[in-house]
Amino acid sequence: MMKKSTKVLFIIFCIFSFTSFINADTLKHLKDELAKDEANQASIESKQKNVQNKIKSAENEIKTLEQNIEKYENEIDDLLNQIDDLENDIKTKQSEIDSLLSFLQVSSGDNVYLEYMFEAKSLTDFIYRGAVVEEITRHNDELIDEMFAMIEKNKNLQAELKTKITKSEESIKDLEKKLKEYDVSLSDLEDAHSDVAADIKSRKKTIEYYEKIYKENNCKEDIDLVECITNAPNATGFVRPLTKGTISSEWGYRICPVHGREIHSGIDIAVAMETPVYAAAVGTVSGITRKSRCGGNIVTINHTVNGKQYRSVYMHLASINVKMGQIVDITTVIGKSGGGGYTLRRNGGWDTCSTGSHLHFTIKSGWSGSTTLNPRNFVNFPAKGRSFSSRW
Ligand SMILES: [Zn+2]
The missing domain is CATH 1.10.287.1490 (Helix Hairpins)
Incomplete structure (x- = not known):
């Protein structure tokens, strides 16, 4: 049997979590x-x-x-x-x-x-x-x-x-x-x-x-x-997934200290741990991976931008804030940044691919397939080594 006062608290809690979800x-x-x-x-x-x-x-x-x-x-x-x-x-x-x-x-x-x-x-x-x-x-x-x-x-x-x-x-x-x-x-x-x-x-x-x-x-x-x-869900374009950060690595072929020569599927943005990460365009959450050995917590979002299908991928997250199928927009915090500190090796040995706190941001062509595109063709990022302090 639930006590009356506990019941009231439970109802209040439900109302609050419901309203905060909307x-x-x-x-x-x-x-x-x-x-x-x-x-x-x-x-x-x-x-x-x-x-x-x-x-x-x-x-x-x-x-x-x-x-x-x-x-x-x-x-x-x-x-x-x-x-x-x-x-x-x-x-x-x-x-x-x-x-x-x-x-x-x-x-x-x-x-x-x-x-x-x-x-x-x-x-x-x-x-x-x-x-x-x-x-x-x-x-x-x-x-x-x-x-x-x-x-x-x-x-x-x-x-x-x-x-x-x-x-x-x-x-x-x-x-x-x-x-x-x-x-x-x-x-x-x-x-x-x-x-x-x-x-x-x-x-x-x-x-x-x-x-x-x-x-x-x-x-x-x-x-x-x-x-x-x-x-x-017809987005008009992508914006930066963070309000601040420094471009630390480009999309394309590179020599990776962990994997040797590889195609780097996205752009790396160095940013402090636990920084809110936003959806880069209006879309629907289509993939959630938790504590992967390489990539940590990962969110994938499906978009239709100017009539074309794309996916955006956010890797090395410290935490995930969205659910599968959720409609997100550029004001939605999809999770918090990780890639360093406790998300790196220590916490059960997940995300061993990262060498420091950053967001790996990928744009893929279509809602399936593995073709990655240079995020610079969609998002206004500053040059490598440079910092930005807004979403635009
Ligand atoms: Zn990366």
Whole structure:
């Protein structure tokens, strides 16, 4: 007897596995997804603009602050010059006072003031001349006081300017910290933007691919892709079976380290283990081989491309994701890449033909027979040794 709760869980599990098996994609859905991506791209672009403006205004602020600092420093220089001048003036005045004082206290030598005093013609004149000397001394004292006051004022101004400089320098530091943060978010946005851009490019190509099929089969846009393909599986062409990889070996005669001279039936694409492998065109799964000693897990798909029959073969897979007879299209992950690591010799000794992780991709003529064709005549692959990063 199954417990009630177990039964409920079982039903939920069945519903989930059933819904996840259904390919609910329609051409309309693909177009909606493209529209979402384009909206996302626009929003990223406006965020980029926003951050760029923030960077510009922070940079302008820093420029202004730096100009202010330069201005303050010039002002400080002026004040220091003024202080120097004042100190010199004070020295002059002080020596003037000193000589006047020395005249008042000690009358000796050929002092001009002494002569000035002795030249007095009367006592009144003498007193008058003495008063003039005192007046000059007093006046000079006052001047010196004023000058000291000005020096004090200049020193205060200088201190204020130094405070302003410190504050400006702190603001610059804050702004520079912000600028660093802006740079980080800008580069994040740039990454997101190029991701979306690549996504949009790929979606457009996918839509283009299906639009031809929908048109040929007279399918409405809201009809399921699989339904439209099943009515008449007439693919319009092959695309790359991986989103990324490096061409490591060509189709044709070659010297194989394992087999010597042989015809290499496909093209080898070096790619990391467990990378999703897609069907290269719309078709029906016609062959599944598991853990073969040479080739590992293998999937074969039958296609009708522009009215002609072909097969595509995917070798050295680490795992298989499709069933016999399943209708697949270029968005179907048929399995994951292998050919290296645990799929190589270790796991029960299968796939001994591979010398590293890669996908061996073959195109055969017809739905039977063994004639292989150069995949380059059907798929846009880069030159040997070169990498690609999209399906097209
Ligand atoms: Zn190969």
